[in-house]
Amino acid sequence: MAELAFFSGTMDCGKSTLALQIQHNRSARGLRGLIFTRNDRAGEGLLSSRLGLVTEATETDEAFDFHAHLAARVAAGVRVDYVIADEAQFLSPEQVDQLACVVDDLGVDVYAFGITTDFRTRLFPGSQRLIELADRVEVLQVETLCWCGARATHNARTEGGRMVVEGAQVVVGDVGAADAEVGYEVLCRRHHRRRRTAASASATANATASVAPQPAAAD
Numbered sequence: 255m256a257e258l259a260f261f262s263g264t265m266d267c268g269k270s271t272l273a274l275q276i277q278h279n280r281s282a283r284g285l286r287g288l289i290f291t292r293n294d295r296a297g298e299g300l301l302s303s304r305l306g307l308v309t310e311a312t313e314t315d316e317a318f319d320f321h322a323h324l325a326a327r328v329a330a331g332v333r334v335d336y337v338i339a340d341e342a343q344f345l346s347p348e349q350v351d352q353l354a355c356v357v358d359d360l361g362v363d364v365y366a367f368g369i370t371t372d373f374r375t376r377l378f379p380g381s382q383r384l385i386e387l388a389d390r391v392e393v394l395q396v397e398t399l400c401w402c403g404a405r406a407t408h409n410a411r412t413e414g415g416r417m418v419v420e421g422a423q424v425v426v427g428d429v430g431a432a433d434a435e436v437g438y439e440v441l442c443r444r445h446h447r448r449r450r451t452a453a454s455a456s457a458t459a460n461a462t463a464s465v466a467p468q469p470a471a472a473d
């Protein structure tokens with residue numbers, strides 16, 4: 255039976271890599287898939303992984319109808335065994351419902367990949383709908399780590415290096431770009447709540463070290 259699976263995790267946990275691996279393994283066995291994405295950092299119409307792999311994909315927008323698109327393909331005699339939808343957090347709830355119809359009405363497997371929560375720790379509407387509808391929700395096994403060493407569970411946004419908790423929900427960007435106008439950093443919940451990024455923790459540690467009493471000189 256076809257299924258709707260949602261693979262989720264923080265930014266940088268390997269979701270796009272897994273999407274590319276699923277695509278590779280299935281196509282290697284002669285299965286036919288369609289790949290969709292939205293707002294990939296590498297550019298329009300691309301699905302990219304930080305490991306360096308990239309593939310072409312159909313760029314979707316708010317008006318895109320997954321069910322109509324797939325139904326037209328199938329009616330035209332195109333074989334479609336599976337669908338990959340990356341950056342699925344950017345889909346609307348209606349588009350996630352369309353993906354569920356693709357599974358149930360057309361018998362096509364749908365594998366969706368995305369982050370669950372935004373920089374304010376709020377669910378993206380598309381991710382919320384995927385959690386509500388998916389046959390299975392898989393949290394990726396590769397742990398991303400907070401600067402403190404704990405498992406990272408949340409995504410922080412930085413502007414000019416400082417963590418922010420207000421702004422537009424969607425701003426394309428990357429981790430490891432702390433000095434960028436807009437960057438992201440994965441944190442554990444404790445440090446997300448305290449707004450402690452790696453840079454702010456390091457600044458505090460340096461300031462503390464500079465005022466600490468110096469050890470007495472040895473005789």
Ligand SMILES: Nc1ncnc2c1ncn2[C@@H]1O[C@H](COP(=O)(O)OP(=O)(O)O)[C@@H](O)[C@H]1O
Binds near residue numbers: 265267269271302
């Ligand atoms: N230079 C590297 N060497 C080994 N693994 C890397 C390297 N760069 C990135 N990765 C791996 O790639 C993961 C990010 O994969 P990616 O598919 O781009 O993530 P996501 O789509 O979840 O944001 C990292 O968590 C890390 O495991």
Ligand SMILES: Cc1cn([C@H]2C[C@H](O)[C@@H](COP(=O)(O)O)O2)c(=O)[nH]c1=O
Binds near residue numbers: 265266424428438
């Ligand atoms: C937390 C958060 C992220 N985004 C954007 C930033 C990236 O372009 C993508 C996530 O991509 P990844 O492959 O999972 O690293 O989402 C956003 O727009 N808003 C947010 O709050």
